[in-house]
Amino acid sequence: MDSPYFSNNTMVYDWSMCSPETTTNTSSILNSAKECAVCGAPSNGYHFNAPSCSACAAFFRRTVTLNRNFQCAQQSICRVNYTMRVICRACRYHKCVQMGMDRSAVQPRRDCNAGRRKMLYHEIKHISSTTSTISNPSPPPPSQIPSYSSSISEEISPNLAIRNDCFEAEQLLDDLLREERLFNERRRMLYCAHSSISDLLTNDNLNDIPFTCSDLRPLTFSGIQKQIRPQILLIYEWLRGWRHFQMLDTSDRFIFLRRCVLYHTVLDPSYLTYRLGFPTKYVMFNAMYVGIDENDQTGWEDEDSCIKSELKKKLYRPLMERTINEIISAMRASNLSFVEFVFLKALVSFKASASSDISKSLKKFMHSHMDLMLKALSLHYQSLGLSKEETAQRTGNLVLMMSNVFAVGMECLESHQKIQFFDLWQLDDLLIKLINRSDR
Amino acid sequence: MDSPYFSNNTMVYDWSMCSPETTTNTSSILNSAKECAVCGAPSNGYHFNAPSCSACAAFFRRTVTLNRNFQCAQQSICRVNYTMRVICRACRYHKCVQMGMDRSAVQPRRDCNAGRRKMLYHEIKHISSTTSTISNPSPPPPSQIPSYSSSISEEISPNLAIRNDCFEAEQLLDDLLREERLFNERRRMLYCAHSSISDLLTNDNLNDIPFTCSDLRPLTFSGIQKQIRPQILLIYEWLRGWRHFQMLDTSDRFIFLRRCVLYHTVLDPSYLTYRLGFPTKYVMFNAMYVGIDENDQTGWEDEDSCIKSELKKKLYRPLMERTINEIISAMRASNLSFVEFVFLKALVSFKASASSDISKSLKKFMHSHMDLMLKALSLHYQSLGLSKEETAQRTGNLVLMMSNVFAVGMECLESHQKIQFFDLWQLDDLLIKLINRSDR
DNA sequence: CTCGGTCAACGGTCAC
DNA sequence: GTGACCGTTGACCGA
Numbered sequence: 001m002d003s004p005y006f007s008n009n010t011m012v013y014d015w016s017m018c019s020p021e022t023t024t025n026t027s028s029i030l031n032s033a034k035e036c037a038v039c040g041a042p043s044n045g046y047h048f049n050a051p052s053c054s055a056c057a058a059f060f061r062r063t064v065t066l067n068r069n070f071q072c073a074q075q076s077i078c079r080v081n082y083t084m085r086v087i088c089r090a091c092r093y094h095k096c097v098q099m100g101m102d103r104s105a106v107q108p109r110r111d112c113n114a115g116r117r118k119m120l121y122h123e124i125k126h127i128s129s130t131t132s133t134i135s136n137p138s139p140p141p142p143s144q145i146p147s148y149s150s151s152i153s154e155e156i157s158p159n160l161a162i163r164n165d166c167f168e169a170e171q172l173l174d175d176l177l178r179e180e181r182l183f184n185e186r187r188r189m190l191y192c193a194h195s196s197i198s199d200l201l202t203n204d205n206l207n208d209i210p211f212t213c214s215d216l217r218p219l220t221f222s223g224i225q226k227q228i229r230p231q232i233l234l235i236y237e238w239l240r241g242w243r244h245f246q247m248l249d250t251s252d253r254f255i256f257l258r259r260c261v262l263y264h265t266v267l268d269p270s271y272l273t274y275r276l277g278f279p280t281k282y283v284m285f286n287a288m289y290v291g292i293d294e295n296d297q298t299g300w301e302d303e304d305s306c307i308k309s310e311l312k313k314k315l316y317r318p319l320m321e322r323t324i325n326e327i328i329s330a331m332r333a334s335n336l337s338f339v340e341f342v343f344l345k346a347l348v349s350f351k352a353s354a355s356s357d358i359s360k361s362l363k364k365f366m367h368s369h370m371d372l373m374l375k376a377l378s379l380h381y382q383s384l385g386l387s388k389e390e391t392a393q394r395t396g397n398l399v400l401m402m403s404n405v406f407a408v409g410m411e412c413l414e415s416h417q418k419i420q421f422f423d424l425w426q427l428d429d430l431l432i433k434l435i436n437r438s439d440r
Numbered sequence: 441m442d443s444p445y446f447s448n449n450t451m452v453y454d455w456s457m458c459s460p461e462t463t464t465n466t467s468s469i470l471n472s473a474k475e476c477a478v479c480g481a482p483s484n485g486y487h488f489n490a491p492s493c494s495a496c497a498a499f500f501r502r503t504v505t506l507n508r509n510f511q512c513a514q515q516s517i518c519r520v521n522y523t524m525r526v527i528c529r530a531c532r533y534h535k536c537v538q539m540g541m542d543r544s545a546v547q548p549r550r551d552c553n554a555g556r557r558k559m560l561y562h563e564i565k566h567i568s569s570t571t572s573t574i575s576n577p578s579p580p581p582p583s584q585i586p587s588y589s590s591s592i593s594e595e596i597s598p599n600l601a602i603r604n605d606c607f608e609a610e611q612l613l614d615d616l617l618r619e620e621r622l623f624n625e626r627r628r629m630l631y632c633a634h635s636s637i638s639d640l641l642t643n644d645n646l647n648d649i650p651f652t653c654s655d656l657r658p659l660t661f662s663g664i665q666k667q668i669r670p671q672i673l674l675i676y677e678w679l680r681g682w683r684h685f686q687m688l689d690t691s692d693r694f695i696f697l698r699r700c701v702l703y704h705t706v707l708d709p710s711y712l713t714y715r716l717g718f719p720t721k722y723v724m725f726n727a728m729y730v731g732i733d734e735n736d737q738t739g740w741e742d743e744d745s746c747i748k749s750e751l752k753k754k755l756y757r758p759l760m761e762r763t764i765n766e767i768i769s770a771m772r773a774s775n776l777s778f779v780e781f782v783f784l785k786a787l788v789s790f791k792a793s794a795s796s797d798i799s800k801s802l803k804k805f806m807h808s809h810m811d812l813m814l815k816a817l818s819l820h821y822q823s824l825g826l827s828k829e830e831t832a833q834r835t836g837n838l839v840l841m842m843s844n845v846f847a848v849g850m851e852c853l854e855s856h857q858k859i860q861f862f863d864l865w866q867l868d869d870l871l872i873k874l875i876n877r878s879d880r
Numbered sequence: 881c882t883c884g885g886t887c888a889a890c891g892g893t894c895a896c
Numbered sequence: 897g898t899g900a901c902c903g904t905t906g907a908c909c910g911a
Contacts, residue, residue: 046881053906056906061883065884086550086905189673190673197874201694257641488890497889498900501891549891549892
């Protein structure tokens with residue numbers, strides 16, 4: 001009664017189909033089971049918890065058991081369908097995962113001492129692969145590739161499970177770093193005043209902050225006002241870079257976007273200030289800054305037809321000071337690294353969304369996703385050679401920072417709801433829609 | 441004999457040879473499978489549906505993938521056997537087909553990263569760089585254009601449609617449509633005033649224009665001035681969506697971006713005006729419009745601290761009128777479809793860049809890329825059921841439109857170079873860098 | 881019904 | 897350009 005179907009429904013369908021129009025129509029569910037979710041070929045049922053054809057199932061099984069890691073030659077945007085499925089294996093694998101295939105559903109290598117012939121086949125394969133690796137001058141990979149020999153299958157299985165998790169975690173870190181770099185590239189193009197275009201277009205730009213000190217300009221509120229819309233777009237692009245975002249329905253996307261706009265607006269300036277401006281300049285998302293010191297009037301002056309100096313200070317100095325005291329100082333104290341910042345941003349974004357009014361199954365998925373994030377962070381620390389104590393301490397710092405970000409973010413939200421309600425100064429109308437409770 | 445193999449073989453071969461000869465003696469099938477039907481060499485089974493040796497199979501595969509067409513120096517009566525097989529390729533290929541080899545059994549190009557060495561390399565990299573992707577210099581040479589074997593089509597026979605080309609053409613159309621839709625989604629988020637956020641975030645938005653009439657607002661030059669930078673970013677994102685863009689070096693990227701900014705600035709307003717504003721409103725990229733009629737002053741008024749009405753009209757009315765007369769009217773006359781617009785945009789972008797100062801090999805690649813585009817367009821017309829005459833006529837229209845776009849674009853460029861030189865009004869500094877010859 | 885194993889037939893590679 | 901070589905794929909099977 002429960003076996004595969006029940007688990008299928010809770011794990012996959014509940015959250016991939018939480019949009020009303022799909023759940024109402026049962027035939028679409030039946031149709032989706034008849035068609036491979038990965039390549040669209042006629043499917044004969046479920047494989048590894050996703051409606052898929054046997055070919056994609058075999059592909060997925062091979063990829064997992066051999067612990068392969070593919071790299072897309074393009075930008076991980078290859079179309080995967082019946083005719084194109086063999087073109088890019090990286091994207092085919094990602095689509096398998098996206099469509100709900102579960103790495104843990106791949107069983108450990110079975111004991112195959114069923115017949116002489118099979119053993120013979122394996123021995124031959126084993127010998128030939130061994131000799132080829134020996135003849136190769138490159139470092140030998142035998143520890144990575146599972147042996148074809150069936151005799152040690154029992155010993156492999158626990159390691160294999162760990163490796164699967166590592167694989168996912170590693171992938172996650174790669175995704176997050178890629179998206180942050182893209183975000184920086186876009187910000188450079190939008191806000192940099194002095195860089196040459198060659199600097200913007202180059203491939204080698206691995207900087208973890210988008211600006212340099214020479215890009216910083218005194219803040220004007222009218223400048224912020226005009227550039228908040230592109231900034232929201234960039235946050236949306238960051239969110240879309242997350243592999244599972246496209247599977248969310250509209251209302252869940254809305255929740256995620258709202259949360260990210262709110263908390264990124266706190267986090268990004270914090271990191272920029274920590275890296276570029278502290279202790280004199282508080283740097284905003286668009287490389288504009290205000291003076292931190294009370295006597296420094298930069299950015300706090302009157303702006304005709306926009307906002308008065310007094311109101312600026314009344315509304316935003318407390319927020320700025322709280323951000324400095326509770327977030328930026330913590331970043332400085334722990335000497336926050338780029339990777340840690342990227343994790344902090346992701347954890348804040350997903351934790352905030354998971355605490356919102358989303359479907360139960362999505363909530364469950366989000367929590368396992370955050371577990372994976374912590375796992376990836378731990379692996380990162382491990383690769384840096386940190387001890388367990390240091391790892392625990394830095395992870396704890398990050399989690400403490402998260403709660404500070406939530407607190408400051410809430411104050412920021414309330415403050416802007418007040419601004420909008422009393423019309424203290426003109427906010428962008430898309431921002432208002434994201435601040436308000438209802439969507440209109 | 442080997443019972444499992446035998447049953448396997450019969451099952452597989454029955455499926456592939458579902459012909460009336462299945463009643464023939466099984467042994468004769470096995471005998472015939474033992475020797476190559478083409479050259480008589482010992483064969484190891486079926487290839488492309490004919491019992492053949494691996495050499496003849498490889499020969500057939502190369503011939504099909506490279507779409508080669510051989511000519512026999514004799515009278516197409518050459519004997520093809522084990523010793524003579526390399527003498528006449530025309531007769532060898534002919535015999536391949538005669539013996540039942542099926543061109544459609546040759547599959548599309550597979551993942552190029554799948555090679556033995558490269559795979560090993562990736563796996564090693566995978567191990568060593570668990571998390572330190574930052575320090576990874578990412579060895580694969582980006583400036584090198586890979587093999588693109590399909591572009592080496594010297595001896596093309598038009599009646600033998602290349603399967604691979606069809607795949608690539610299909611992929612190309614898909615990419616272009618996807619990028620245009622993404623472009624529209626981004627424009628909606630940047631410029632829409634009245635849509636609800638749910639409308640922006642929904643997946644089902646397949647509209648081919650980003651705005652509705654209710655989004656249109658009277659133009660202000662200061663508004664254009666402020667929003668040109670996000671627009672350049674969107675053009676950059678469009679360009680980056682092109683699969684091969686990341687393989688270009690910085691200077692080539694610069695050339696492409698310059699060309700696209702120029703011609704998209706002509707093309708996008710043209711399409712928007714044709715679809716939304718004509719004959720009263722000329723619609724810009726950000727949903728702002730000016731009046732087309734000389735008596736309609738909308739958008740042409742004085743703007744304090746930016747630009748005077750007189751200068752606006754002097755600088756931009758001629759450009760607008762030329763765009764209407766030469767481009768928009770042509771779009772209207774041919775009732776340009778969304779897909780055609782997408783192709784027009786791509787053709788203009790790539791043709792303009794290919795005519796610039798880029799490396800010879802890139803130029804060659806660009807031309808074959810444009811050929812592929814025309815092929816994809818032709819396939820699209822074919823799928824719509826258009827006759828050859830109609831296809832030729834519409835393709836001709838599109839090519840004529842291209843040259844008009846180039847002409848108007850050149851005038852637009854000169855006009856803005858003049859504006860920048862005499863400082864007639866303040867242009868965005870990134871735009872200036874893209875207009876000027878040198879990069880500084 | 882969906883696992884894993886199997887192997888003929890694919891594609892890519894690279895000395896020759 | 898050729899063909900031996902090897903890795904990958906997917907229809908098929910038993911469990």
